[in-house]
Amino acid sequence: xxxxxxxxxxxxxxxxxxxxxxxxxxxxxxxxxxxxxxxxxxxxxxxxxxxxxxxxxxxxxxxxxxxxxxxxxxxxxxxxxxxxxxxxxxxxxxxxxxxxxxxxxxxxxxxxxxxxxxxxxxxxxxxxxxxxxxxxxxxxxxxxxxxxxxxxxxxxxxxxxxxxxxxxxxxxxxxxxxxxxxxxxxxxxxxxxxxxxxxxxxxxxxxxxxxxxxxx
Numbered sequence: 613x614x615x616x617x618x619x620x621x622x623x624x625x626x627x628x629x630x631x632x633x634x635x636x637x638x639x640x641x642x643x644x645x646x647x648x649x650x651x652x653x654x655x656x657x658x659x660x661x662x663x664x665x666x667x668x669x670x671x672x673x674x675x676x677x678x679x680x681x682x683x684x685x686x687x688x689x690x691x692x693x694x695x696x697x698x699x700x701x702x703x704x705x706x707x708x709x710x711x712x713x714x715x716x717x718x719x720x721x722x723x724x725x726x727x728x729x730x731x732x733x734x735x736x737x738x739x740x741x742x743x744x745x746x747x748x749x750x751x752x753x754x755x756x757x758x759x760x761x762x763x764x765x766x767x768x769x770x771x772x773x774x775x776x777x778x779x780x781x782x783x784x785x786x787x788x789x790x791x792x793x794x795x796x797x798x799x800x801x802x803x804x805x806x807x808x809x810x811x812x813x814x815x816x817x818x819x820x821x822x823x824x825x826x827x828x
Contacts (some may be wrong), residue, residue, distance in 0.1 A: 613821065617643065617814050621632035624810065628802060633762040641754050641811060647813045648750055650821070654679060658824060664734035667826040669727055674819035680734035681722055682820040683742055684714075687749045688721045689808045692782050694753050696801055697773055698804070703782070704749050713741035719782055753809065765802035773797050 620643045627636030663680035670676070677685070688705070695703045703709050711719060715738045718725075725733055774797050777783055783792050796804065 613819055614814065617647070618756075620646070621810055621814060625806065626659075628765065628805075630762050633765075637757055637760075640805065641757060643810060644750060644754065644813065647817055648746070650817055651683065651746065652743070654824060660739060660828070662824070662827050663737075663739055664731050665823070665827055666727070666731050667823060672817075675818070675822040676727075677730055677823075678734040679740065679750075679820045680708070680737050680742065681725070681730050682816045683746055684716070684737070685722050686808075686813055686816050687746045688719075688782070689812065690753055691749045692721070692777065692780075693804055693808060694749075694756055696777055696780055696782060697769065697796055698767075698801065700776065704745065704752050705709055708748060709790040710741065710748070710826065714738050714745060715741070720784045721782075721789060721792065723792065724784035724786035739819055757805075757809075760801070765805075766802060767801045769797040769799075 620639065624636055624639040624643055627633070627639055629636075658679065664678050666676065666678055668675045674682070691703045691705055695701050705719065715736055717733065717736065722730070724735065774793050776794075777793050783789055799807075
């Protein structure tokens with residue numbers, strides 16, 4: 613794991629105590645800003661074709677995907693977790709017609725896709741709109757993070773919350789994806805901030821950087 617990002621993540625987590633919670637949120641958003649800047653830097657370094665390449669197609673790990681998929685996956689998970697699960701409101705993907713703009717054939721996290729399916733999915737995406745969606749999701753989440761209180765970290769979820777995600781069909785029923793619902797709903801807000809709102813970004817952005825290095 614990138615040492616700078618890892619240390620910043622640990623520092624942020626250590627501040628999630630009552631006396632230092634506000635500082636912890638500042639550190640969290642700063643980490644997310646750094647990671648978003650890394651994601652945005654790819655626009656200058658990669659060709660449009662690079663986003664759908666899978667140089668590690670047979671590998672076992674996050675780097676076995678594409679860079680376009682990685683962006684979609686990070687942001688879909690965050691959009692679903694923050695808006696459908698936590699806030700029970702319309703997701704950014706639907707509220708601002710990003711699905712049509714991005715030209716995605718799916719509304720899910722993409723966990724159900726594999727190898728060639730990931731490449732074909734990535735080729736069809738409007739990358740400019742995908743980046744706009746990423747920025748909009750981050751902005752939406754950051755606004756929510758700035759609004760929460762320390763006691764909100766203990767909020768937990770119920771079977772009704774699980775049902776709401778299922779009804780929205782934003783998580784595939786495939787074995788590779790459906791476990792996400794129990795995973796998210798088994799955490800409290802503090803747990804979701806750790807994963808997916810911070811560590812999940814780090815893991816997939818590092819994997820995408822590995823793909824980028826291989827392509828270059």
